[in-house]
Amino acid sequence: MASKPIALTVEPRGKRIPKLPKETSIYLQGSASDLYDRIARDANFSVHRLRITNKNDGKPIANDKKTSVSSVGLENGSVIQVKDLGPQIAWRTVFIIEYLGPLLIHPVLLLLRPYIYRNPNLLTAYPPPSTLQLLTCWTITLHFLKRELETLFVHRFSNATMPVQNIFKNSFHYWILAGVLIAAVVYSPISATAATNTNPLLTYIGLALYVLGELGNLNTHLVLRSLRSPGGAERGVPKGLGFDWVTCPNYLFETLAWAGILVISRSWSTGIFVAVATAQMAVWARKKESRYRKELGGTYERKRFSMIPGVW
Template identity: 75%
Template sequence: MATKPITLAIEPRGKRIPALPKETSIYLQGSTSDLYDRLAKESRFSVHRLRITNKNDGKPIANDRKTSISSVGLEDGSAIQVKDLGMSTPFLPLRGPQIAWRTVFLIEYLGPILIHPLILYALRPYLYTFPLTTHTLTGGSASPPSTLQVLTCWTITLHFLKRELETLHVHRFSNATMPVLNIFKNSFHYWILAGLLIAYFSYSPSSLTASDGNTTLTALGLALYVMGEAGNAYTHLVLRSLRSPGGTERGVPRGIGFNWVTCPNYLFESVAWIGILVISRSWSTAVFVAVAVGQMGVWAKKKEGRYRRELGGKYQKKKYAMVPGVF
């Protein structure tokens, strides 16, 4: 005899979804992906715009064909909450158009890759020759870039090239899309702060980066940079190994750094950027590092909470989210 389907009560979470039904029926043996497909069809939204949460325990329900309805704690009469992940504003009431996470990352990281070499090698003679004369407009006689300026340019460029490669070949995303408006906010962080701000002030002939600097300090900066980038790449490979292709499951990360803090990937990235700061000696780099490290700290605290909720006793709680002994 066929198993009888169960009935789930549905509540919107956040803004109202007009066509969302008040309940739906599904088999316990069905997958959570089936539930997402059903609600997407009934609400007439893209499946990627929906996030389903078990109201009883507050845990998000992954869109995963290998995860059954019964395994996430749902039974007949259970209530689920459905959130529209789209964005809308009074100025752009588009009901949340979506864009692939991978596409967003590729666009964000492209900014510094283009801006730094462009300013250092192509635009520098035009940007820093004063007063403005006819000679300036045809290419001034600015002094050649210093060793520190070249190192700053290439450490930053290589950092973001690494990120592009990881986006294409390493990272596996739990959500397929994000609201398209996010691309403007995220791109400001990378194109303006990591790109234009650092590049314009670091490559000026009057900046500290234009000096020869201290060789020992420069070597220290390069050592921190290499160590940070290598450690960050290692942790990303560990995190990739925990998730199957196309899957959204979470595993318990283990390995170098994961016994110290929740997010050693952020720790190692911070180390790499401190190395760049030591090399550049620029206040503009310091501004970006402060903003980036602060943001990663917020993400690390959220991830610690998510691990505790979703992994339960399998996860060894960490005292520090990102920096051992500090935070």
């Protein structure tokens, strides 16, 4: 005989959702994703704005097709709380907007360089951009072009959306720090990058670090992509280049690529962005190690270092 659906009491949590039902029903064998879809449909509300919590234990219920209603502790008569997370924006859209800033700012500012920087004594333009200035522009532009292409064709996101207000904070990091700050300083005719009598060995080292970092980062993203089905939120055990060293080799190789750009540009402005970005990735890497340990259990070989071997 088929099982009967269980009845759940529905309570709002925080901001009011006008058409939120006071109760709903769901099969124990149903998925948490089914529960989210039912609540969203009944409330005529975007499912991406909802967070459902089991009131009994206070734990959020993930919108996951592979998580059953019974496995999250719900039973007949249980109370669930539904919260409006506010306006959301797709992660893919966020990434495209973030990376578009520096992708456009660097070549445009370099192109407009003769009109921005004038020689106050001679009233004429400074000499053309140096080799290091051109290399800095090319490496940063290609880096963010790669990021855009990965966003469109490689990345698979575990969460569909994020709060819309976060885009302003994230865009500041890329548009201002990686875009305006680096470009305005590096392409100045009086910057260290404008010098012509530079050490070519340093330049070759910087280019080597950059290429190695970009290729290693791309490889890591392809490995991570292979672990998640289209539209899925599952996590697999990552293996391959770098994963035996640290939890997040993508952040390791990202840092390596930016270290190469720093060597090429020889600029304090690049150093500021690299320091901020590395610190943020270090926090994300530590959190990722914690999630792997919690979600993958014994199938995951714990790492001592989450991002940089022997350091962090």
